[in-house]
Amino acid sequence: MTNDLLTIAGREFRSRLITGTGKYASFEAMRDAVAESGCELVTVAVRRIDLDARGGGEDITDYLPEDLLLLPNTAGCETADEAVRVARLARAGGLPDWVKLEVIPDPRYLLPDPVETLRAAEQLVADGFTVLPYMLPDPVLARRLEEVGCATVMPLAAPIGTGRGLKLRDAIGIMIEQAGVPVVVDAGLGSPSHAADAMEMGADAVLVNTAIAHADYPVAMARAFRLAVEAGRTARLAGVMAEGEIARPSSPTVGLVTQP
Amino acid sequence: VTATCTVNGREHRLEPGETVARLLERLELGGRFALVERNGEAVERAAYGEVELAPGDDLVVARPVAGG
Numbered sequence: 029m030t031n032d033l034l035t036i037a038g039r040e041f042r043s044r045l046i047t048g049t050g051k052y053a054s055f056e057a058m059r060d061a062v063a064e065s066g067c068e069l070v071t072v073a074v075r076r077i078d079l080d081a082r083g084g085g086e087d088i089t090d091y092l093p094e095d096l097l098l099l100p101n102t103a104g105c106e107t108a109d110e111a112v113r114v115a116r117l118a119r120a121g122g123l124p125d126w127v128k129l130e131v132i133p134d135p136r137y138l139l140p141d142p143v144e145t146l147r148a149a150e151q152l153v154a155d156g157f158t159v160l161p162y163m164l165p166d167p168v169l170a171r172r173l174e175e176v177g178c179a180t181v182m183p184l185a186a187p188i189g190t191g192r193g194l195k196l197r198d199a200i201g202i203m204i205e206q207a208g209v210p211v212v213v214d215a216g217l218g219s220p221s222h223a224a225d226a227m228e229m230g231a232d233a234v235l236v237n238t239a240i241a242h243a244d245y246p247v248a249m250a251r252a253f254r255l256a257v258e259a260g261r262t263a264r265l266a267g268v269m270a271e272g273e274i275a276r277p278s279s280p281t282v283g284l285v286t287q288p
Numbered sequence: 289v290t291a292t293c294t295v296n297g298r299e300h301r302l303e304p305g306e307t308v309a310r311l312l313e314r315l316e317l318g319g320r321f322a323l324v325e326r327n328g329e330a331v332e333r334a335a336y337g338e339v340e341l342a343p344g345d346d347l348v349v350a351r352p353v354a355g356g
Contacts, residue, residue: 048356058354073355076296076348077317088354089320103355113328117350120330121323188356215356237356 032265034233036210037126037158037179039097041068044227045257046099046212048237049088052246059091061240065250071099071128071235074118099160101128106141108148115152127152128182129161138188138215142169146176153177162214165199167206174209181207182235184215185226189238191218194225204230220249220256227260228268293345302341309336315349323350 033040048071052058062070070092077084092098100118102111108131115127129152131144140162146169152159158179163169165183173181183200186192193216194200204211210232217223223234236253243249291302295311303310308331312322324331325348331339341347 049354050356052354055354071356072352074323074350075353076350077322079296079298079315079349083316083318084322084349084351087320088352098352100352101355113325113330116330117323117325117348118352120332121350122321122333123323123352235356 032261034210036160041233042066043068043254043257044233044261045223045254046070046214046233046235047240047250048235049092050237051241055086055088055091057246058088058241061246061250062092062096064247064254065240066254067096069097069099071101071237072123073101073103074114074123075104097126098124099126099128100124102130102148103132105131106133106144107131108144108151111144111148112151112155115157116155119157124158125156126158126160126179129159129178132162139164139184142166145169146172149173149178150176160212165196165203167199167202170203170207170211174207178209180210180212180232182212182214185213185222186216186218188215190216191239192216193218193222194229197229200226200231201229220252223253224256224260224263227257228263230264233257291343293341293343293347295347296349300347302343306341307337308339308341311341311347312336312349317349317351321351323352324348325350 034044043066045067046069047065047067049058100123102114105111111131119125131141132138133141149159149161160180161173161178162182170181186195212233213226213231214235218239226234240246240249292299308324
């Protein structure tokens with residue numbers, strides 16, 4: 029199990045925890061939590077530079093070690109064309125050719141558009157990108173995304189930022205059973221136990237942002253998530269016991285001291 | 289008549305022969321990643337020093353920020 033690596037598009041990762049960099053109180057807090065999480069892959073968004081701020085304001089990449097793989101997202105894009113445009117801009121400017129594909133037209137629940145996501149994925153794969161699509165846990169859509177060449181599938185556990193846990197667990201379970209690429213549970217995980225649960229179910233990795241960034245002590249919560257992901261993964265490999273209907277004693281039923 | 293383009297929707301007065309690299313220098317945007325789109329097309333970083341801006345160009349300058 030010491031060589032239990034996560035492989036995405038031929039690249040190996042020791043950590044199965046991917047973190048987002050959003051919503052922290054400061055870049056320093058983000059940097060420290062990311063370091064404590066042990067993650068090797070972090071998401072960033074892409075936005076226009078504020079020309080009124082000197083030098084465009086602080087640069088987040090100054091707070092991220094160069095050996096971390098940056099995963100630009102297409103958050104804010106509502107159509108396939110917008111997502112492809114953002115991904116191309118990021119890659120042309122020197123960011124990795126990996127993209128967390130998000131096509132989200134719905135601001136209330138931030139649910140992704142499956143049709144536009146599939147369209148964008150097809151285009152981006154054809155353009156040579158390594159595509160990690162954010163999606164509703166739909167096993168059929170997962171198959172389609174895999175067929176067009178996506179490197180992972182990333183089903184949401186619950187809506188982004190809600191911390192409600194594995195609300196869509198059964199559909200995620202079917203995806204895990206059927207997927208030929210890593211399944212990364214992304215969004216909605218609120219506590220380390222949710223992450224451990226996802227890993228015990230057989231998820232290949234989880235992506236966490238708000239639950240760490242909005243904790244009272246983000247560094248401590250980052251550690252808790254790291255340990256939970258390791259625990260859940262180790263348990264999965266160890267083989268979780270089958271559930272029983274009735275009790276089975278753990279102590280011998282013969283040789284009782286009180287036996288007549 | 290001064291030649292201008294727009295950068296993130298704002299008017300920018302062009303120097304003669306101004307390249308993308310010179311634009312970033314003038315705007316003091318020398319970060320690790322300055323991402324540039326010119327008239328809707330992403331500009332390759334390796335070409336920043338060669339691509340000359342033309343009057344009326346519509347430029348977007350972006351970069352990575354915190355996000356999930």
